[in-house]
Amino acid sequence: MVCFLRLSSAANYNIMQFGAKGDGVTDDTKVFERAWQELCNDVEPSSRLTIPMPNTFLVGPITFQGPCKSPLIHIQILGTIMAPQNPSSWNGCETGAWLLFYKVNGLFIDGGGTINGRGEAWWTKSSTYVHSIALHFESCNGLRLTKIKHRNSPRNHIGLNRCSYSTLSYLDIVAPANSPNTDGIDISLSTQVRVHHSIIRTEVIFIGSLGMNGQYNTVEGVKVRKCQFSGTTNGARIKTWQSSAVKVSDISYKIFVGTSLSRTAINFDCSNNVACTGILLDQINITSTVKGEYPTVYCNNAYGTSSFSSPTASCLLN
Template sequence: MIFRKNMLVFISLLFCLPYQSWGAAYNIMQYGAKGDGITDDTKAFEEAWQELCNDVEPGSTLTIPLVNTFLVGPINFQGPCKSPNVHFEILGTIVAPEDPSSWNGCLAGAWLLFANVEGLIVDGGGTIDGRGNAWWTKSLTNALHFENCNGLQLRNLNHRNSPRNHIGLSRSSYSTISDLDIVAPAYSPNTDGIDISTSTQIQIQNLVIKTGDDCIALNNGASQINITNINCGPGHGISIGSLGINGGYNTVEGIYVKNCNFSGTQNGARIKTWQGGSGYARDITFENIELDNVFNPIIIDQHYCPNEIHCPAESSAVNVSNISYKFFRGTSRSRIALNFDCSNMIPCSGIYLDQINIISSVSDEHTTAYCNNAYGTISSTKPSATCLS
């Protein structure tokens, strides 16, 4: 290792380049992985991760090579690691066991779990395939989850057919998620693209998400989240919530969604809360949004109850305020293009509509707005939403 470092210094001086420590290079094949898509390579991944995580040299990389397909069972990639940053490079394909009975349980409800790893980079252009078809009647296991991984950079990967959520992020702040392609069939239940909770200062950009549920869901404790350039559909749109389930106190604030396209989705910009909860959803902006045949282009649903079973009226609710919708264009397949169904007890306030032009995708039909205990201001809005005032 000393010889290698000295050689890097010599090359840097020879070509007048600034020297940097690139870290050690590990390859999963060195640990006995077969990469044939049939042999269980879980042990090789566990051993390789331990060596990578124990390396004190900054920027060390574990590579999952191109062409190969690696069958891997549930793994906990546990930190903290000794280096301030580690690189998990996926060039090939990682696949999950197809039979749920062979998963032997999943820690924290995730197939691939990264926990307590600072400065983690996961990228490479490869594929993570949860092969979740057998799970879609059970829907208990996420494909990839990051817990307490501050400074995460997740980028340039393909995610396929998760048993449940494709990517989860919790207690992982100051992180970036970019340039991902996330796909599952439209009929696959609960296959959210990205779910975020208890995290702040997150950048999400340049994603294609086609799934059976929310493209992106922002849950309790999400704050200061910037979302840009998302192509969503099919799916359930970009959702704040659901919040307040089982009477819980939940908060989401400081959300900025910009330059996104929704095509054939159930929802576009959605806020959903359960009756009986408390807390707030506030300071949220959706701007420059394109809509193509979306059922609920703009919706606040404070009576969220997906199965319409055991949904009694409650006196408390999550407080929804300071919500802005700017520059929306496109078509709605529902007559009600603007739907503000707020709590009967606690109104939605500070709703702002500006430069909205949503027409019907159904011939000879006109769009309209609905308001229940919702208040705000409008400017150049079609359909007219005078019910807000």
């Protein structure tokens, strides 16, 4: 029997109270499921679930299902949450995500701890093998994710889909250069999302993919500023399917400094059917990682302006 001591109407649940081992070897998935049910059913907005340090918790694929009874759900990660090492042990990962939060509004995750996807074993698998996103939020409005370290996801580190009014800040996301498709943050079908004060040492900041099977979508009001990229293939990217009907408009990139692995450092390859409009480049300074090579800009059906930028995007149509 597990007992909980409440000093007030709000509770500070500790995952160890539920029987977690936190030794990095014992599977604590079921314990996390029980703790989540307790937290999600608590009506007090000041209650929180703490994942303590210096423990490491081995957790398999899990869905944190909402909606919850409280308007604020607080999870404090101080220690490490670690994925199974062998992909074959990821049973029940039909969602394509290791840690999935679904329909949890008012979710607040912080603490300075680590989420380790242990993706090394996945990266050698064939492209037909379904690699999983480490941390995914589906229909979670009012999300706040801050001061968390993310390491070595099998695929994307963080995914947001159908999430509005969300803030991601002070994140530290790292995967080695040879890790395939380990995007830092993927955002789709979402509005009013802010990402700031974060270090992303993976592949890209990624919006998309959009327009699958010729569907009509829009990407608008995206503002990216004060970023530093080093040796990237794709730094800030908006991706759409070929022959799609996606309208990209009101996109601004300001104060970029960095280097590019590709000679084409800036690429606006827009649909021949639907133009990209309202593009703004301001104070861009991108150099090539290849000595003596000057980076270039490519534009196709793209309209906008460029100022104080190198390389100069003279191909943008006014």
